[in-house]
Amino acid sequence: MRNLLQQFVTELSDLVLARECIGCRTLGTLICAKCHETVRNRAHIMRDLRFDELAEDLRIPLAIAHRYTPPIDAMIYRYKDNAIPELAQILANLLTGAIAQIPIVDPQKSGKVGPLPILIPIPSRKSSIRARGFDPMILVADHLAKEGFPVATWLVDQRGAGRSKALSTSARTYAAHNAFRIGRIPDGYVRNPIPAIVIDDVTTSGATFIAAVSQLLLAGVHVIGCAAIAGVRKA
Numbered sequence: 001m002r003n004l005l006q007q008f009v010t011e012l013s014d015l016v017l018a019r020e021c022i023g024c025r026t027l028g029t030l031i032c033a034k035c036h037e038t039v040r041n042r043a044h045i046m047r048d049l050r051f052d053e054l055a056e057d058l059r060i061p062l063a064i065a066h067r068y069t070p071p072i073d074a075m076i077y078r079y080k081d082n083a084i085p086e087l088a089q090i091l092a093n094l095l096t097g098a099i100a101q102i103p104i105v106d107p108q109k110s111g112k113v114g115p116l117p118i119l120i121p122i123p124s125r126k127s128s129i130r131a132r133g134f135d136p137m138i139l140v141a142d143h144l145a146k147e148g149f150p151v152a153t154w155l156v157d158q159r160g161a162g163r164s165k166a167l168s169t170s171a172r173t174y175a176a177h178n179a180f181r182i183g184r185i186p187d188g189y190v191r192n193p194i195p196a197i198v199i200d201d202v203t204t205s206g207a208t209f210i211a212a213v214s215q216l217l218l219a220g221v222h223v224i225g226c227a228a229i230a231g232v233r234k235a
């Protein structure tokens, strides 16, 4: 009982007092200035996602703010478990840096740079939202909305609770294709589609982005890119 209480008090004080840096365990801050700089100064990763099944040579740029290495991995992990608002803000800022790497061309104004793109967050699995009590990317998107980005929650999760690791490759491909359905898109958007960027926290193979973007493109959404907080250079 005492151990449980102690653990509870430690976790609580970690949250309330931000006792040690998530990156390097320096006492006194949630993220120390040094770790914050490390995260901010990493080069952006750009690569293309391929959509050969939809159209030959269809490629969409993927911008990643940071390699999935310390301390960003710990920051994301900690944020997803605890919904710390300060972390949501830092992660939102990192994502803004990735979003800024994607060239925005307004189709209505023949080549001129248009308004801010619509951001479409990849939703968490329903089971994760139940377990955590919140959807991490939706919360990050809320921060980006405050910076003026329109946010559209048009992707609806329909992934099963089954563990994807247990599936065969073909079953996994099938599951990925059916991971999302598209919610109701306003008629006004369909008549006058503005550029959209799909956002997620971590990407490795890009399969989740590809599944989401495929559905959005088929529904008439003008997706011009994907942006992630962390990921790998090449899957």
Ligand SMILES: [Zn+2]
Pocket: 021, 022, 023, 024, 025, 026, 031, 032, 033, 034, 035, 036
């Ligand atoms: Zn640190």
